[in-house]
Structure formats: C-alpha cells, structure tokens
Amino acid sequence: MSPSCDQRHQFLTSYLINDSIAIDAGSLGISLDLAAQRKVKHVLLSHTHVDHTAALPMFLENSIDMAGTRVTIHGSDVVLDSLRQHVFNGCVWPDLVHEKLNSRPFFNLATLEAGRSLEIAGVRITPIAVHHKVPTMGFMLEEGDAAVILSIDTGPTEELWRRANALRRVDAVFLEATFPNSMDDLAQMTKHLTPRLFAQEVQKLSHPAKIIAIHIKPTCYEEVVAELQALGLPDLEIGLPGKEYCFV
Ligand SMILES: [Zn+2]
Ligand SMILES: [Zn+2]
Structure with a gap:
C-alpha cells in the first residue's frame, strides 16, 4: 500500500x-x-x-x-x-x-456445508448460503454470549436473516454496500447491494444491532457513504479497514 x-x-x-x-x-x-x-x-x-x-x-x-x-x-x-x-x-x-x-x-x-456449524478456537461458526453471482456463504459467529453476522458479498437474501433472528441476540452485522443507488442495474446483475437494498436487508433483522457497512467500491466511496448516512439508521457505522472491533 x-x-x-x-x-x-x-x-x-x-x-x-x-x-x-x-x-x-x-x-x-x-x-x-x-x-x-x-x-x-x-x-x-x-x-x-x-x-x-x-x-x-x-x-x-x-x-x-x-x-x-x-x-x-x-x-464449499x-x-x-x-x-x-x-x-x-x-x-x-x-x-x-x-x-x-x-x-x-x-x-x-x-x-464447509451451508447450515452446518463448526467450532474453532472457541468460536462457533455457521456458514449460511447467500445470494451472489457465484455460490457464496455468509457467516454467523458466536462466542460466549456475543454473536456477529458477516455477510460480505450478497444481493438480497433471506436464510441468513432467518437464522440470525433465531439467535438470542445479535451484537453486530457486517453487511456489504458495494454500489451507489445510481448503479442499481449493475448491483442487480452482479448480485450486490446498494444503500437502498442495504436498508431493506437491515429491516429483515429483528434484533437491535450495530450495523457496519463494508465492501464499498473505492471508486464510488463518497456517493455510497453519503447515501448510507442519509438512511438515518440509528446504529450505522462505515467499516474501516484495519480497525479492530470488539463485541463481548
Ligand atoms: Zn464476489
Ligand atoms: Zn467482493
């Protein structure tokens, strides 16, 4: 770099x-x-x-x-x-x-099999199939009482949220927001999210949780961030590469 x-x-x-x-x-x-x-x-x-x-x-x-x-x-x-x-x-x-x-x-x-949990170094990890251009997994990570959802590349999806809603709590969701709303066609074609679709996905989660936007296209960064912030989501954060996140 x-x-x-x-x-x-x-x-x-x-x-x-x-x-x-x-x-x-x-x-x-x-x-x-x-x-x-x-x-x-x-x-x-x-x-x-x-x-x-x-x-x-x-x-x-x-x-x-x-x-x-x-x-x-x-x-997989x-x-x-x-x-x-x-x-x-x-x-x-x-x-x-x-x-x-x-x-x-x-x-x-x-x-890895979708829906089959594994335990590594005290962390329970459950891969869940999401909807992307190629077969892709999101992940539920549980350690102690804490649970974090990591959905890195996906278009609109259902099973991940259904499984997340079945957890006792969700502390944080790392969710992609790749393209700006002006590139909706490209997002649909490549099975990614725009801020508009991101907001619809977040509404599928029934737990209060910190929402961290990730995987923003560097060439569209300012536009995507402005659109995400305009959503007015109460606990939204823009993910920062290199930052350490702690959930206990
Ligand atoms: Zn991808
Ligand atoms: Zn990617």
Whole structure:
C-alpha cells in the first residue's frame, strides 16, 4: 500500500477473528506482518472471487511451519474445486494441494456445508448460503454470549436473516454496500447491494444491532457513504479497514 493510498478504501477483503481465524484471504498474505500471519491457523473462504482470495497463496507461503500445525482452508465444494483447478494448478501457483513437505501436506482442506456449524478456537461458526453471482456463504459467529453476522458479498437474501433472528441476540452485522443507488442495474446483475437494498436487508433483522457497512467500491466511496448516512439508521457505522472491533 502506498502512503497516498486512502486508508478508508477496501480493495481486498479479509476479516481476522481473535488472531487465529480468517474469513476470506483477499489481503491476508499482504496486510499483516509475518508474526501475525503465522498465528492464523484457519481460513474460511466465502466464495471464489479474487478480491476474497487474491493473497491466499502468499499467506500460505508465509505461514508454512515445518514442524507445527498446518493451516486449514475451509470452503464449499465449489470453492475447494476452484482452488485446485484455478490457483494451485502448477501454473498460477504450485500444486500445493498434492505436493508434500516432509511427507505432510502443505495445508489441509475442509469442506464447509451451508447450515452446518463448526467450532474453532472457541468460536462457533455457521456458514449460511447467500445470494451472489457465484455460490457464496455468509457467516454467523458466536462466542460466549456475543454473536456477529458477516455477510460480505450478497444481493438480497433471506436464510441468513432467518437464522440470525433465531439467535438470542445479535451484537453486530457486517453487511456489504458495494454500489451507489445510481448503479442499481449493475448491483442487480452482479448480485450486490446498494444503500437502498442495504436498508431493506437491515429491516429483515429483528434484533437491535450495530450495523457496519463494508465492501464499498473505492471508486464510488463518497456517493455510497453519503447515501448510507442519509438512511438515518440509528446504529450505522462505515467499516474501516484495519480497525479492530470488539463485541463481548
Ligand atoms: Zn464476489
Ligand atoms: Zn467482493
């Protein structure tokens, strides 16, 4: 990142949970120092788009631990097949899926199934299918009494909100707002949200929660933020890359 780069702009997408779990790997291999990258042992991929996977190969290279725990990459069958075919194919990047280091795989692959929860380092994670241009998961994250919803790339969706409303509480929702209202056609075509659609999605949540807008197109940033703020939502925040959020 150059010094002139606007720190508000989110070009690539990764979310770090409690230092050891990452949701998406768009920036994972380039935005954390080596020590921080080597603490990450689980990466869950929402979908295959490159803004969510771009730095996965760099991350894996940086996180190789000859003697220690291998990283596990979690994704749907579609995501894992795509990694095998289009990333670790011996052309774009070495075939680390099949090659071994000291007779052990470079990393583990684990299948995510929509609606099936898994527990990692004390965090209960439930992937939920959302509506995007390719098969995509949103995530419910629960730890202790706290619950956070992370819906990174999606158009209007239902199941995620139904499952969120069944929780005892929701502390925060990270929800995408990619395009301005003037690009409604493009949002519908690519299955993303505009501020108008964002407001409709937020209304589907029955819990009071902090709403954090993410995944705003850098080229439309000011327009999207102005439209989001004009919604008058009481607990809306514009997500800031690099910011640490705490919910207990
Ligand atoms: Zn996408
Ligand atoms: Zn995206």
